[in-house]
Every structure is written in structure tokens, then in C-alpha cells.
Amino acid sequence: MVKASVSMGHPTYAYVRPVNPDAKPSKLQQHRELESLGVTIFQGELDEHETMVAALKQVDVVISTLAVPQHLEQFKIIDAIKKAGNIKRFVPSEFGNEVDRVSGLPPFQALLENKKKVRRATEAAGIPFTYVSANSFAAYFVDYLLHPHERTQHVSIYGNGDAKAVLNFEEDVAAYTIRASVDPRVCNRVIIYRPPGNIVSQLDLVSSWEKKTGTKLQRTHIPEQDIIELSESLPFPENIPVAILHNIFIKGDQVSFELTANDLEASALYPDYKYTSVDKLLDLCLVNPPKPKRAAFA
DSSP, X not given: OHHHHHHTTOOOEEEEOOOOTTSOHHHHHHHHHHHHTTXXXXXXXXXXXXXXXXXXXXXXXXXXXXXXXXXXXXXXXXXXXHHHOOXXXXXXXXXXXXXXXXXXXXXXXXXXXXXHHHHHHHHHTTOOXXXXXXXXXXXXXXXXXXXXXXXXXXXXXXXXXXXXXXXXXXXXXXXXXXXXXXXXXXXXXXXXXXXXXXXXXXXXXXXXXXXXXTOOOEEEEEOHHHXXXXXXXXXXXXXXXXHHHIIIIIIOGGGSSOOOTTSEEHHHHOTTSOOOOHHHHHHHHHHSOOOOOOXXXX
């Protein structure tokens, strides 16, 4: 997200946890990378209200990228935005399903409810917002489903494999989000990332990969009932990923509703932006598969 903002010429600020000299090398490297991009870094905790307010007074757009376990911590950001009084747009950390139009198995539904709570709190505070429904991260799920680094001969298919999902490359999600965050057409609106070239089923994905690699993959179908039972029997937070898999790849919730003339869809709103289709991403995976970060649920 930071790289996308910088690349578009925006003065970019990052509010990050304090970095100590004895921090993990990866965190120190990330800090140095931000500095090399010309990003102004504010160090502080979410509990440090006045520190956050002081940082917010330097900007006019706030984009939250907090992970799932911290979603309700965004109430502290909302409080700081109210105190700062100068923020023209707040983009809460969502980047998934359109939470007001879908539902899921209980472990996933709990996540959706938390995102709804942040939406309602933002609205109650009178803060101008943009809600981003980015559906699924393509590099993450291509890696999860196809294992391109391993060139495995076996894949698991959840359900019958026919349900459509929307897989958007992470760099495109960031680029669309930065554009939307300063676009008056998207103020106090939901923007949905559903480019036509990124709507695929598991079977579509596997077939395309087989053609590109010249390899026939052994497919094991995992019945829907098995996934439901796992979501009920696994402890927290292990029950969350299986509930997400059910929602996306069995229920097909990301395309369960039709987009109308009143909806804002990213590729239609920004036709000049050349997004990376799933097909193009698979071509990249043949040469140098992206290494996505794993999601944290607790």
C-alpha cells in the first residue's frame, strides 16, 4: 500500500509500532525500506492516543491495514480521527468480501461482524469513508491452491470446484485503493474489486495451470460437509481458514450478488489501469512465483 502511494506521487506517511535496535531483522529491513522510499515514519502504539492524533494532523487520508486480530482496534483510530478533525477520508482495513451483502459459517461470520462494527462506528462518527471490497488476494490463493513453488502433482478441490471467486493481485488491490482514497466519486461509498479477468473457479484455475505447465494434476475433492464439520470442530483460530474457504470456493459468495448501476466496480471506474489478470499471474508463477505473506487470525 505504501509503495503504491509513493509511486503515485503522494506524500506518504506511515504510523508503525516503535522499532528497537534489537528488533527482528525483517522489521528493521522493512523500516529501512520505508525510509528509502521517502516515507515519513511516525512510531507509536494504537493506545498512544495523542501520538496518533499528532501524526494524523499531518495527513488528510488514513488507510488502515491492520490485520484481522486487530480489526476492533480501529475504534482507537476512529477516536483519533475525530480528535484530529482534519481527515478527509478513512479507509478501514477490510480488503475482502462486501461484508454488508454476504454471510458465512460462524467462524468467518464473526470476522464479518467485526468489520461491520467498524463501518457503523465510522459512520456514527461522521467521518468521510471509502469501504474497499477487494475480495480475495490472488497471489495468496494461487499459492495456497496450486503450490507453484513446489510444482506439486496433486491439488485439493474444495466442494465441486465450480463456484466462482474473485482473485485480485495484491499490487492491483493497493493501486486501486490509493486511487479510490482520493477520488470524490468514492467518498462515503463501497468500491468493489471485480475485474472480469479475475473471476474464476477452482477448476478454471487448475485447468489453466495444467495447460501452462503441461502437467496433469491429481485432484482430490473435499466434500462441503467435511469443511463445515471442520469449521465446527477445529479450535480457534484454526476454524477460521476453513470457514473462509467454504465461503469463497464452495458458497461462491464473492459473486453471489449482481452488480447494479449504483455499484462502483474498480476496473470500470479506472479503465486506464491495466490490472494483472489471473491468467497473467499464472504466467508470472511459471517464472518467479510471488511469495505472499500468510494471514494471521489471532
